[in-house]
Amino acid sequence: MYCRKAKLKLPLKSILEEYKCVEVRLVTLLEESDDPVVKMQPSIKTGRKWKVADAIDEAKECLKMREVIGQTQTNRKGLGSSSxxxxxxxxGKETRYMVIDEVR
Incomplete structure (x- = not known):
């Protein structure tokens, strides 16, 4: 099902990666809610090896650090050619998507 060479394959890279992204999406949606009852810190149990809150904090720190560093050139395109x-x-949604992409 997850073979990259087969003709009929699922468009997923890893089930674990998708699970982590779904958990991050759930927690960030609950944190950004307008309802004060829902906005309280949810206790999402994910296991003992990976914690959602730690992953979200680390992703936010990486995004802030990337902003401090600034735009760097990573390929042959010139500086300022990409947004x-x-x-x-x-x-709103953009911050949530940025966090999810960073966790991914």
């Missing part, structure tokens, strides 16, 4: 979304200028 960059900065952590401090995003709101």
């Amino acid at each position: 960059v979304k900065w952590w401090s200028k995003t709101e």
